[in-house]
Amino acid sequence: MKFKFRYVLLSLVAVVLLSVGGFIVWAANPLGPGEQALVALDAGPDVAVSQDGFIAFQPADVQSSTGFIFYPGGRVDYRSYAPLLRDIAAQGYLVVLVPAPLNFMVFNPNAAEAVFPQFPQIEQWVIGGHSLGGAMAANYLYTHPGAAEGLILWASYPADSNDLANSGVKVLSVYGSLNMNGVDKFVASRALLPADTTWVVIEGGNHAQFGDYGFQPGDNAAAISAADQQAQTVEATISFLGTLGK
Secondary structure: OHHHHHHHHHHHHHHHHHHHHHHHHHHOOOEOOOHHHHHHOOOOOOEEEEEOOOEEEEEOOOOOOEEEEEEOOOOEOHHHHHHHHHHHHOOOOEEEEOOOHHHOHHHOOOHHHHOHHHOOOOOEEEEEEEOHHHHHHHHHHHHOOOOOOEEEEEOOOOOOOOOOOOOOOEEEEEEEOOOOOOOHHHHHHHHHOOOOOEEEEEOOOOOHHHOOOOOOOOOOOOOOOHHHHHHHHHHHHHHHHHHHOO
């Protein structure tokens, strides 16, 4: 009997270890970044780029008082969002792109806390992200009321347990009409967000084209180019940030 119990226990341990090992290998091989993303990481005359624990894009000739912290999507190399975030920074905003442990922000939803003290000149913060990253940004604001003035969601929505309807946070939600798994979740999330949330639906946009990491398994084919979808996303984000001031 003892032998059988030990055999069963060892078998279960082996299965768990193999499952965990398989997940780690899978998670450690994310999508992206694409060529444009890597190019966007180079500093230029309009935007300074620094990499020290996170990637900071800072406008070269403007001292912004508004900072935007961005959480990447699940199993996506965080550098994949560099082209869009650099374009946002070029319009006069500090933008900080944080990495995710094992490429999943669920393992560090409080990543913003390491960013705040590094930029004492910032008077108002906005936190956001793509897909799972956006959900974790919403979770951070739910568990840390008053930590930031704004929330930006790209193809994302809060968990049902993270009701921000009465949080007083300003929110922008952007998603594509051809998002993977449809758009019902975004419609349903309206009840979890403030009544004055700004909604932007990109006609023909899908899930993956919010970053530069190629096609994502399970996603729909977009009816517009990645450049078009990303330009609309950047425009909506800059317009939203503009309502908060620089």
